[in-house]
Amino acid sequence: MNNILRLIRPNQWLKNVFVFIPMFFGGSLLDPGDIRASLLTFFAFSFIASSVYCFNDINDVEADRRHPVKCKRPLASGAISIGKAWALMAIMLALSVGVTALLDSPDHMLKVGGILLFYYVMNICYCTKLKQYAIVDVCIIAFGFVLRVLAGSFATDIIPSKWLVLMTFLLTLFLSLAKRRDDVIRMNETGEPPRKNTIRYNLTFINQAITVTASVTLVCYIMYTVSPEVTQRLGSDMLYLTSVFVLLGLLRYMQITVVDKKSGDPTKTMLQDRFTQLVVIAWALTFLALIYIK
CATH class of the missing domain: 1.20.120 (Four Helix Bundle (Hemerythrin (Met), subunit A))
Structure with a gap:
């Protein structure tokens, strides 16, 4: 279980608190509907981010084995097989879709789902190729956080x-x-x-x-x-x-x-x-x- 947690990186879910920014700065922290929508969006983003982490480690497994620190990652060290990593990637993606489906309206589901899909495709491209380009790599990471804010905005109808x-x-x-x-x-x-x-x-x-x-x-x-x-x-x-x-x-x-x-x-x-x-x-x-x- 410890190796699975290291692969999906729940400690990195802290980054997804950015989905709460529209609610926080919009002055609706006491609104139950906005709280529920933001929490669902937080977990949807967390699960899809974990799916990306799995793909990243699968894609970088050989390079990680040569890295002084990353060689200790579950895939690079052999603690988890490539096949199990693909399965975890699919499970995390399915969980993200499932949580998004719990949003209270089809409009919110469609908008937040669109943001998640764009984030997912962008990060798959980042993992496979775009991270090799200086400046482009850090801009994509930063834009990913903008997408988190926009997802929180669409989920709560609060325009940032x-x-x-x-x-x-x-x-x-x-x-x-x-x-x-x-x-x-x-x-x-x-x-x-x-x-x-x-x-x-x-x-x-x-x-x-x-x-x-x-x-x-x-x-x-x-x-x-x-x-x-x-x-x-x-x-x-x-x-x-x-x-x-x-x-x-x-x-x-x-x-x-x-x-x-x-x-x-x-x-x-x-x-x-x-x-x-x-x-x-x-x-x-x-x-x-x-x-x-x-």
């Missing part, structure tokens, strides 16, 4: 602000570039690129790209908090105060990336770094207080 969509793309692009920096450091230390496209990155480029995306992400967030449509809809003109926590979070992650050189797994960082957790909690509580406590 354009600034929110842009911020989602930029923030996850920032995290993806930080992860690629970890690959560049490993390549510089060992002389072997962890990925085929790592040779198209270097520390100078990565550092500049991280700085640019972090800066534009902060600007997008500030623009979101002062946007007239947002302040009127949420009934607060003090949302800009939460920008302090966004800045602290970005600076902390840059510190982890550049100083500690531990940006290889954003999910692991979120689960283990206490400073980051405190900043996120403080941001969320402040945002909620401004929206719900009048």
Whole structure:
């Protein structure tokens, strides 16, 4: 069972909390219908992402066997057979379809299902070919998170602000570039690129790209908090105060990336770094207080 869990990576389901963004920023956290729709979308995305993880490990099994860390993955180590991995891939896909079918209307099922299908096809293409191209690879990863936000939006009929969509793309692009920096450091230390496209990155480029995306992400967030449509809809003109926590979070992650050189797994960082957790909690509580406590 442990090897199966390692293959489908439920710890990575944390990424799918992005489907809750429309509900959170839309001020409908107390709406039972939106809660149910967002939860179903979360699990639908989680299962389809696990299906992609299975395909990725099947496709990369030979390369993973030569990798100093990935060689311990269930398929690369031989703990799980290729046949069982294909079966798990199909089961996860079926579960995703089944959960999507539980949404409360055919319109929601069709829209969310369309997003999931597009995400699935895009990631199969990513696993087989597109991840070999520098810049394209990180943009596809970031766009995957935009699709999560759109799925949450379609499931709840909450239209997200354009600034929110842009911020989602930029923030996850920032995290993806930080992860690629970890690959560049490993390549510089060992002389072997962890990925085929790592040779198209270097520390100078990565550092500049991280700085640019972090800066534009902060600007997008500030623009979101002062946007007239947002302040009127949420009934607060003090949302800009939460920008302090966004800045602290970005600076902390840059510190982890550049100083500690531990940006290889954003999910692991979120689960283990206490400073980051405190900043996120403080941001969320402040945002909620401004929206719900009048």
